Amino acid sequence: MRTVEWIYLIFNLLMFVGVIGIGRQSQHFRKMIWGGFVISGVLLIIHGVVEGLRWPMIPAYLLTLVPLVVLFTKARRQQQSGVTSLNSKGSGASASTSTVTRKFGRVRIIATSLLVLVYAIVSIGLPLLFPIFSFAKPAGPYGIGTVSYDWTDNSRDELLTSNAGEKRELMVQIWYPTNPDAEGATAPYVNKPEIYGTAFNEVLKLPKLLFSSLSQVKTHAIQEAQLSDAEAKYPVVLFSHGLHGYENQNTFQVEQLVSQGYIVVGINHTYSSLVSVFPDGRVAQFESEGKEGFEQLQFSYMDKLNETWVKDAQFVLDEVEKLAEGDPSGRFTGHMDLDNIGMFGHSFGGATTVQMLMDDPRVKAGMNMDGVLFGEKRIPAEGVGKPFLMMSADSTVAGTSVMSDEEIAAMGTTRPEAEKYYEEVYARYESVTVGGNFWMELTNTKHLSFSDLYLISPLLEWTQGVDARGTQQLVNDTTIDFFNHYLKGQPLHMDTEVGEHESYSLKKG
Known part of the structure; x- marks a missing residue:
């Protein structure tokens, strides 16, 4: 939760308890009620202006009205009490009536206490379960700038x-180092968040409610800030998302890399991404080409599709070279170290990274995060031939052994077919570490642990049994260590970490 949200919520709950618990005959009761209403109202206005209103806070918003409700209820009771007093003078009150009244009072106190407890749980629980998530503060010495481009490859038909x-x-979105005190408009997490929320629901089948606050998620990047002149040139690293992903799905990782002095170029692979939103308002939805479930995972289909992604990456590198030579804005001209280009990707983007390592001499080092090795080329027996790091979730590597019959059936296949499929998956992995390369397997992780997704809500973490931020910290430390060595020539710490650890295992060829 955000700072003003916490202050506003805690004050309202304390006021709620106070209103219920303080004797209403107190001479200060009315002043306290009006004071609570005014303070709560002011905090609500500040919260709305500074942070923005959102639906999980509705129970807390309603607490602002509690003082008015109490004053109205008190006035009504005083009026009714006067009428009852007049009636009782004519009829006489009995001792039994007094006893019933006392018992009713105790029941009312218990019921009211339970109501306060339940309402407090709901008021606190909803904002915590549906938070405005944030990214860890970048650890490096640089600030972060970002700029987006709409590039068309006129040599290729769609x-x-x-x-x-x-x-x-x-x-394409580019993140780059800036001075740490750079000022300007903070970049949103995604453009047109309402479109992304719908796409998460329609493509990934996740409840749209989870993404209702995407518009309020902020990054650490400043839009179109000036590039830092602390270094003459910065290494360039391409990022390729997963199938159904998007160019900033790994903001947790991109921001840390940039803060350490890298220019990161994120590609949105149109029609294979979750959604693409162009500057003129056009929207390109995910295109499954009529394939679903297990059929969509077939090597014959995925290997062919990957050719398009490889060409995307090569085209983007061509455009990056043009920016380095002569950026119309002057921002990147002469400041991109094209002799030190790396690439990393998640899932299908990881497979694309491996193909680029084997196919494009410009890419010097690459990381594949939990990607099956789809693509035209197989890793040869002698290895990739360039620095390469494979990162896998333990649940992914386990294959069908951790899949129930129901899960396999839901994919549209049978266990024997799935096991045969994984035989090919494992065969393609055989030469991953050959030539001194690395393979890291992370424990208690899932395929989407290598993305921002589990930050959306603790509900996703709990249902999947993962530690989102713990995994992200490990991924970031490893990513920076890897690229610092192979693109910047700094010492490699992974060499001393080969073996079994509590949260991961690391193999080296």
Whole structure:
């Protein structure tokens, strides 16, 4: 929860308890009620202006009205008490009536206490279960700037739609080092968050309610800030998301890299991403090409699709080279170290990274985060031939051994077919570490642990049994160590970590 939210919520709950518990005959009761209403109202206004209102806070918002409700109820009771007093003078009150009244009072106190407890749990629980999530503060010495581009590869037709004459168009976001005190507009997590919320629901089948506060998620990046001049040039690292992913799905990782002095280029692979939103308002939805479940995972289909992603990455590198040579804005001209280009990706983007390592001499080192090795080329027996780090979730590597019959059936296949499929998966992994390369397996992780997704809500963490921020810290430390060595020539600490550890195992070829 955010700071003003906490202050506002705690004050309202204390006021609620105070209003219920303090004797209403106290001469200060009325002043306290009006004072509580005014303070709560002011805090509500500050929260709305500074942080923005959101639906999980509705129970807390209603608490602001408690003083008015109490005053109205007290006035009504005083009025009714006067009428009852007049009636009792004519009829006489009995001792039994007094006893019933006392018993009713005790029941009312118990019921009221339970109401306060339940309401407090709801008021606190909803904002915690549906938070405005945030990213860890970047640990490096640099601030972060960002700028987006809409690039079209006029040499390629768009193969994933039937629109005649359409060329391959990509949204690309670049993050880069700035001075730590750079000022400007903070970049939102995603553009058009309402479109992303719908896409999460329609493509990933996640409740739209989980993403209702995406518009209020902020990053540490400043839009179009000036590039830091602390270094003459900065290494460039490409990022390729997973199938159904998006270019900033690994903001947790990108921001830490940039803060350490890297320029990171995130590619949105149109029609294979969760959604693409172009500057003129056009939206490109995910295109499954009529394939679902196990059919979509077939090597014949995925290897072919990966060719498009590799060409995307190569085209983006071409455009990056143009920026380095002559950026119209002047920002990147002469400041990109094109002799030290790396690449990393999640899932299908990880597979794309491996293909780029084997296919494009410009990419010097690469990381694949939990990606099956789809693509045209197999890693040869002698290895990739360049520095490479494979990172895997233990649940992914376990394959069908951790999958129930119901889960396999839901994919649209049988256990024997799934086991045969994984035989090919493991066969493609055989030469991953050959030539001195690394393979890290993270314990108690899932496929989406290598993305921002589990930050959305603790509900996702609990249901999946993962530690989102713990995994992200390990991934970030390893990423920076890897690229610092192979792109900046700094000492490599992973060499001393080979073996079994509590949270991971590390193998080296």
